[in-house]
Amino acid sequence: MRQNRWNDKEADAWVRDAGNHPADQTLALRVYSSRIIGADPDLVMHGGGNTSVKTEREDLFGNTQKVLHVKGSGWDLDTLEAAGLPGVRLEPLLTMRELGALSDEDMVNMQRSNLxxxxxxxxxxxxxxxxxxxxVFVDHTHATAFLALANLPNAEEAIAEIFGDRLAVVPYIMPGFALAKKAAEVFDANPDVEGMILLKHGHFTFGATARESYDKVIAHTNMVEDWLARQSDGRRFACTVQSSRSTPVKAAATVLPALRGAVARVRGAHHGAAARPVVMDLRTSAEIEAFLKRGDLAELSKRGVGSPDHVIRTKGRMLVLEASDLSGDTIARKVDDYAADYRVMFEAQNARVGGTxxxxxxxxxxAWIEGLGIAGIGKDAGAASxxxxxxxxxxxxxxxGEAAGGFHPIGSNDLFDMEYWSLEQAKLAKAAAKAFAGQVVAVTGGAGAIGLATxxxxxxxxxxIALIDFNREACEAAAASIGANCLAVVADLTxxxxAETAISEVAARFGGLDVLVSNAGAAVQGNLMDLDDATLRQSFELNFxxxxxxxxxxxxxxAAQGHGGQMLFNVSKQAVNPGKGFGAYGLPKAATFFLVRQLALELGNEGVRVNGVNADRIRSGLLTDDFIATRARARGVSAGDYMAGNLLKAEVEAGHVADAFVALAKSERTTAHVITVDGGNIEAALR
Ligand SMILES: [Zn+2]
Known part of the structure; x- marks a missing residue:
């Protein structure tokens, strides 16, 4: 059952905070009920679905005009704000209905010019x-239950059985002017309906108040869920999204990098370039497991999508990997076959629409991966998710849908028109891709000053980003500060x-790895002559x-991905310039300094670049304020002067070290190199 989340107290609070203007108060209720719709991912997600409200506002001359506030592109309902419901003059929009046809470009221009x-x-x-x-209020959702209903072969019969004449039925037309006109026509013929179902697309409700329309969203969806449960032996679904995350880490860490590598090669080839990595997001749950055991996956995977705009995120066809397909070579062949089929589909469809x-x-x-789960694949973590x-x-x-009569969504022509619809493409092509979009970066010591800055x-x-750290609380807090898609891996790397488990967790979460920033370390102090062996060996465990x-x-x-990679090591100036009492730290760091060059030599022919940073005197867990004060006092200088005790007379911060790591990662023809980030120190300068 969908929960009715309406709460009068919350609604009143939104109104109260909106000020005295009645239009602002109405808009606040629109924001509130949009958010409680968005809070249920089974109703609407990722820009699918939208809401609106009609109000009146005065223009600069004091004339009252009708205004439609409707969800703007780039906003999701669960985080909607008033700014995400741009106001459009309603009268000019209404006159559009008299037109016989209207191009998408003219429609968008008309809407924009009346903002x-x-x-x-x-x-x-x-x-x-x-x-x-x-x-006044109109709500449009793509509820899971409604999508199952709207894609049934006998949808109209089923709708009549569930709703009688309370819902009007609109035939499938691609979103835009023609659909709007058709829906209005259907409504005018049935002006007393509580809502409409758009075949193979979704659901509309409306009402005089926010509450009235929202209540219908929930009530109607529950009626469909009840009906569907009766068609499938009472089987119900609670929440379809992120129902579980108990990923089979080991299997995922083996299969996903091979898949990721194959996809990266296809993507790179498309751009006439080297491999272009993607981020993956694997989901598993009891429902998914049961689904992946169906005997008809190959056929189902070609059926299409539940609602037309899904094709933008998922494409019209899913990649199926059966249990017997999970070797690297077979995965690569399956991905290549998929791409070849896609090209054939594109050529045929493009010819149909005039080759434009x-x-x-x-x-x-x-990807539907038997025994593993379903993986989203995208140009970054957000797209994959x-x-x-x-x-x-x-x-x-x-x-x-299959249990209730069949899943029969829009066909290949409609699917192509939607996937290649200029207005939908515009949704995705926001900013130019960032330098590391699609790449996965794991940082050890990720909760520390340098790790987190990097x-x-x-x-x-x-x-x-994956942060790896031994301190659970700090690691999770640091990951949360980076964002919802940042992974926290708790591990004592000694x-x-x-290390193997930590990297597997990263690969299971994002599909693989491109850049390792091996940064975890801790300084051990004392003269070597006085230190016991165990302490020195402990330092070697962590620092080498x-x-x-x-x-x-x-x-x-x-190696499983097959497109190279990068290793970046946080070495230390101690590796080349010993400090008194820091022998037990400098020795393993000197070995790590050598490791950079040795690994560069061994891994170069696999396209793996290996570089490092020698930093010095950074405020961090190793160099605390107390410690700085003690050292400064010992030298008879202020803490500030101590920290700026270098050629540039400027304190070196964690962010400067981070910038050096990123610069190395961007230097495509640099390997076996160590950069010094210490503000200048001739004794520690490298030859
Ligand atoms: Zn829609």
């Missing part, structure tokens, strides 16, 4: 549909097997052997 705020985002492509309906389209990247965006969310919902839509620097450049173990684990993932 109250010329800098507002583009109103939804379904704006005219909202405008043509007379009700340019082919999109031909790789799969969703969106594809995975929709793929999860699609599993449920297909399962429910992770942030790579995140700013678009990378998917333990045997820990853990780096080697991480390198080995990363190299295995790089």
């Amino acid at each position: 109250l705020d010329s800098s507002a985002p583009n109103p939804s492509v379904e704006t005219l549909l909202h405008a043509f309906l007379p009700h 389209k340019i082919m999109l990247e031909p790789h799969p965006c969703v 969106a594809a995975a969310d929709i793929a999860e919902q699609t599993v449920e839509v297909m399962s429910q 992770a942030r620097a790579f995140a700013r450049e678009g990378a998917a 333990q045997s097997g820990a 052997f853990s780096h080697l173990a991480m390198a080995k684990a990363a190299a295995r993932v790089f």
